[in-house]
Amino acid sequence: MACADQYLSVEQCKEAADALHVLSGILLFEYARHNEASARNLITRNFIARADTMVRGIFELWEIKDYGDCWVLHRCLLDRLFHLHALNDRNQFDSFEDWSFKMQFDAANRVRSDPDLTEQQHALVNNLTVEQKTRYRQLSERTPEWRRPKAEDVAKSMDLMFLYRYGYDFASQHVHPMANDG
Numbered sequence: 001m002a003c004a005d006q007y008l009s010v011e012q013c014k015e016a017a018d019a020l021h022v023l024s025g026i027l028l029f030e031y032a033r034h035n036e037a038s039a040r041n042l043i044t045r046n047f048i049a050r051a052d053t054m055v056r057g058i059f060e061l062w063e064i065k066d067y068g069d070c071w072v073l074h075r076c077l078l079d080r081l082f083h084l085h086a087l088n089d090r091n092q093f094d095s096f097e098d099w100s101f102k103m104q105f106d107a108a109n110r111v112r113s114d115p116d117l118t119e120q121q122h123a124l125v126n127n128l129t130v131e132q133k134t135r136y137r138q139l140s141e142r143t144p145e146w147r148r149p150k151a152e153d154v155a156k157s158m159d160l161m162f163l164y165r166y167g168y169d170f171a172s173q174h175v176h177p178m179a180n181d182g
Contacts, residue, residue, distance in 0.1 A: 010062070017055050024052035039093040047080050068174040068181075075171035078163055079151060085158055086149035099144035105136045 008016070031045040054073045061069045087093050111117055155164035 014059055017059055020055060021052055024048050039097040040088075043087065043093050043097060044084065047084050051077055051080055071171040071174040075168055075175055078168040078171075081163075082149060082151045082154035082158075082168070086154045089157065092146055095144050095146040098139055099146035101135065102139045102144055105132070 027048055028045060031041060031048075034041075054077050058070045058073045061067075061073070083096075087096055151168050152161075152164050155161050155168070
């Protein structure tokens with residue numbers, strides 16, 4: 001059994017998060033400086049930026065004692081870690097990018113096509129460019145075959161099952177509705 005003095009204090013965790021924020025900024029600056037627009041670099045850059053925001057969000061939620069949503073963001077962080085590892089391991093950045101574009105386009109189309117949202121459509125979805133429409137038509141002809149990796153399988157392959165068991169899986173109780181929520 002662990003003693004309370006074996007854990008970092010909230011202040012120490014905040015200091016680590018601040019250091020991570022600085023490191024994230026340096027990494028993002030380097031990605032921007034090299035300006036290589038490969039799917040691998042863009043996705044990695046986006047995951048770093050999103051992870052940095054989520055870590056800072058966890059501390060904001062902690063301040064208002066919203067511990068359940070801290071777990072939700074923690075699970076989202078692990079999900080991105082597992083996705084990034086699987087994408088790199090399988091070299092699937094391009095297919096993931098195509099799949100993401102098509103899924104987001106389809107979701108926006110459902111909003112655009114909903115007669116109940118006619119008044120709000122402009123605020124909800126961006127206008128499409130000719131390039132986006134062309135790309136969507138091309139992707140629709142050859143639907144991207146990418147599939148989300150199973151978090152448990154990726155954690156096993158990383159030899160980090162504790163992250164799955166005590167992070168991702170445990171936090172799922174805060175992502176999915178439970179009878180005692182609230």
